[in-house]
Amino acid sequence: MGEIFDLLALGLLHAFEPLNFAMIIAGCMAGLFIGAMPGLGSVNGVAILLPVTFLVPPTAAIIFLAALYYGAMYGGAISSITLGIPGASTAVATVFDGRPMAQKGEANQALMAAAVASFIGGTISIVLFTLFAPPLADVALKFGSQEEFALMILAFATFIGLGGDDIPKTIFSILLGLVLAAVGFDIISGKPRLIFFDMVEFQRGIGFLVLAIGIYGIGEMLWTLEQTGGKVKLDFVKTTWKEFRQHLRVIKKYLPTTSLGSGLGFFVGTLPAAGATPASLMAYGLAKTFSKDPETFGKGNIAGVAAPEAANNAASTGSMLPMITLGIPGSPTTAILLGGMIIWGLRPGPLLFQNNPDFVWSLIGSMYVANFVTVALNLALIPIFVRVLAMPFTILTPIIFILCFVGVFATTDRMFDVWLMLALGAGGYLLRKLNYPVAPAVLAIVLGPLAERSMRQSLISSQGDLTTFINPAEHPIALGCILIAIVLMLYPIWLNIHRKRAARSGGESHWQG
Amino acid sequence: MSTRTAELLAAIGLLVFSLGMMWSIHADGLQIGWVPGRGPGSGVWPFWLSLGMALTSVWTVVRWFRKTTSESRNETPYIDPDHLPLVAVSFIGLTVMVVLVSFVGTYISIALFLGFYMRVIGKHSWGLTTATVIGMVLMVYFLFEWQLSKYLPKGLPIFEDGFLWIDNFRWTYLM
Numbered sequence: 001m002g003e004i005f006d007l008l009a010l011g012l013l014h015a016f017e018p019l020n021f022a023m024i025i026a027g028c029m030a031g032l033f034i035g036a037m038p039g040l041g042s043v044n045g046v047a048i049l050l051p052v053t054f055l056v057p058p059t060a061a062i063i064f065l066a067a068l069y070y071g072a073m074y075g076g077a078i079s080s081i082t083l084g085i086p087g088a089s090t091a092v093a094t095v096f097d098g099r100p101m102a103q104k105g106e107a108n109q110a111l112m113a114a115a116v117a118s119f120i121g122g123t124i125s126i127v128l129f130t131l132f133a134p135p136l137a138d139v140a141l142k143f144g145s146q147e148e149f150a151l152m153i154l155a156f157a158t159f160i161g162l163g164g165d166d167i168p169k170t171i172f173s174i175l176l177g178l179v180l181a182a183v184g185f186d187i188i189s190g191k192p193r194l195i196f197f198d199m200v201e202f203q204r205g206i207g208f209l210v211l212a213i214g215i216y217g218i219g220e221m222l223w224t225l226e227q228t229g230g231k232v233k234l235d236f237v238k239t240t241w242k243e244f245r246q247h248l249r250v251i252k253k254y255l256p257t258t259s260l261g262s263g264l265g266f267f268v269g270t271l272p273a274a275g276a277t278p279a280s281l282m283a284y285g286l287a288k289t290f291s292k293d294p295e296t297f298g299k300g301n302i303a304g305v306a307a308p309e310a311a312n313n314a315a316s317t318g319s320m321l322p323m324i325t326l327g328i329p330g331s332p333t334t335a336i337l338l339g340g341m342i343i344w345g346l347r348p349g350p351l352l353f354q355n356n357p358d359f360v361w362s363l364i365g366s367m368y369v370a371n372f373v374t375v376a377l378n379l380a381l382i383p384i385f386v387r388v389l390a391m392p393f394t395i396l397t398p399i400i401f402i403l404c405f406v407g408v409f410a411t412t413d414r415m416f417d418v419w420l421m422l423a424l425g426a427g428g429y430l431l432r433k434l435n436y437p438v439a440p441a442v443l444a445i446v447l448g449p450l451a452e453r454s455m456r457q458s459l460i461s462s463q464g465d466l467t468t469f470i471n472p473a474e475h476p477i478a479l480g481c482i483l484i485a486i487v488l489m490l491y492p493i494w495l496n497i498h499r500k501r502a503a504r505s506g507g508e509s510h511w512q513g
Numbered sequence: 514m515s516t517r518t519a520e521l522l523a524a525i526g527l528l529v530f531s532l533g534m535m536w537s538i539h540a541d542g543l544q545i546g547w548v549p550g551r552g553p554g555s556g557v558w559p560f561w562l563s564l565g566m567a568l569t570s571v572w573t574v575v576r577w578f579r580k581t582t583s584e585s586r587n588e589t590p591y592i593d594p595d596h597l598p599l600v601a602v603s604f605i606g607l608t609v610m611v612v613l614v615s616f617v618g619t620y621i622s623i624a625l626f627l628g629f630y631m632r633v634i635g636k637h638s639w640g641l642t643t644a645t646v647i648g649m650v651l652m653v654y655f656l657f658e659w660q661l662s663k664y665l666p667k668g669l670p671i672f673e674d675g676f677l678w679i680d681n682f683r684w685t686y687l688m
């Protein structure tokens with residue numbers, strides 16, 4: 001236990017180094033802005049800015065992106081409350097009560113509640129992260145390829161079970177990502193596979209970043225252009241220090257709800273693939289269920305803002321836990337972070353704790369600092385952010401497009417990948433309109449090579465025995481993961497039988513973190 | 514085109530795509546079963562997963578006929594006709610920009626695209642447009658070429674020579 005404190009202290013020290021601290025501030029500001037802009041969420045920010053982070057060493061890069069992830073959770077609430085448009089899918093639940101509060105003239109109160117709740121969510125989850133990470137990494141050291149494969153099955157099952165989307169289309173999306181990951185040369189046999197139209201360029205495979213930026217950069221902008229026609233409408237907000245203190249007192253009442261949201265958020269975040277989006281929605285539902293006056297939810301109840309905001313911040317930290325310790329992303333954003341780490345030459349997983357403790361603990365230390373920095377920036381800069389939201393889409397859109405183009409080219413040095421990005425972006429947008437979820441495909445393309453390798457290694461070592469994955473004597477953890485996966489996959493069928501579910505519209509379940 | 518039609522076309526298209534991949538694996542002669550003494554063949558992963566994709570696409574087509582998904586019942590236009598021009602122009606503009614890069618280079622293409630978008634679609638003032646274009650070009654140059662040392666495409670030799678002059682200047686006097 002004492003050792004953890006030592007490592008954490010070291011991490012905090014690293015977090016205050018000039019470059020790293022500058023990264024925290026830059027990341028928080030970028031995240032706040034990106035989260036606040038309607039249509040852009042943490043996943044878009046991380047995808048589009050990943051190429052830019054090659055400027056700095058990997059530790060600084062991940063600190064920047066993690067701070068961005070954080071900032072986006074705070075920022076999402078700004079747009080939800082003042083515009084009624086979720087800043088990102090992670091802030092959808094905040095609209096339910098945040099917008100009515102703004103319409104009643106209580107926008108300040110709502111924004112304050114969101115900021116404080118986010119801070120509490122972040123703090124609780126970082127402490128939980130610090131406590132759970134080392135033991136989990138120890139357990140993961142004992143993982144073999146069967147356990148790895150079973151965990152990935154669990155990750156995909158979470159999308160199917162908790163995604164809330166059309167099941168066959170979700171399955172299609174996952175399989176598509178896994179297959180696209182196989183384009184190129186087979187690592188084990190060295191043979192070329194799926195070289196579309198015999199184009200030599202496909203031999204290098206389809207990079208996950210090309211897909212990620214295509215979908216979350218190009219596709220997202222096309223989607224938002226279509227949804228909003230490039231126009232957004234603003235309710236202006238002013239803050240004063242006196243009001244700030246008043247609001248703080250009111251928020252103290254909601255501490256239990258906020259803590260509940262934080263805990264729930266953290267654990268949902270740690271589930272592979274499920275991130276801040278389902279966490280915030282669940283927290284809202286739970287807060288309403290346990291409330292003394294549930295009928296006020298949807299009309300401007302502060303708990304309806306505090307709970308999901310605490311949950312989404314907690315979930316963003318929680319989703320980094322499986323990524324760092326197991327090498328399985330806990331959310332779409334961490335899937336991209338994982339891809340980034342692979343590009344930087346780091347292999348997330350239990351060995352990372354052993355081989356690169358500086359990296360891991362600097363990241364953890366930076367999360368504590370980022371939490372404080374973001375809440376301070378958020379509260380201080382709300383008036384500015386609200387003005388910035390008025391930035392016309394007709395300026396933002398071409399800038400994002402240009403950044404996507406240059407970012408992809410800078411990463412791969414091939415125009416071919418730029419064209420691929422355009423094609424995948426357009427394709428992703430068109431399929432998303434038909435309720436095909438795209439987040440599972442991005443997750444799948446990141447995990448695809450690892451999943452295939454685990455599967456083949458498992459089968460080779462078991463001499464073709466498929467039951468190796470569910471053998472209770474040899475691989476109990478794998479069996480456990482597969483059982484949970486089956487339960488998760490059956491969950492929607494159970495829901496369908498017990499409740500009449502109205503068909504969900506496409507936009508809600510587009511996960512941006 | 515209604516959403517309903519798009520749903521069917523997409524499902525059929527994806528089905529054909531999946532079958533195409535299965536055929537490609539077969540045509541390449543990759544093993545889709547267990548290779549004795551070696552393990553799963555290289556075709557196992559892509560083939561059986563593509564089969565899964567094909568089956569889910571078939572399932573979606575079946576559901577289209579039975580009208581179980583909300584998309585299959587949706588007769589409203591696939592893309593919002595009010596906003597379709599904006600979406601189309603944005604995407605086509607982006608494509609044109611990428612094409613131009615091979616001819617006039619990255620920076621001129623970026624400037625043209627951004628200028629076009631802000632002036633023609635956004636109807637912003639010349640002042641704002643010029644400022645943003647210059648700012649963007651400088652930012653991209655500074656960030657990607659200078660700091661990240663990436664060589665962005667400069668187009669045909671006539672244009673490339675111009676940029677080489679800028680690079681020479683930078684290397685000689687600024688670094």
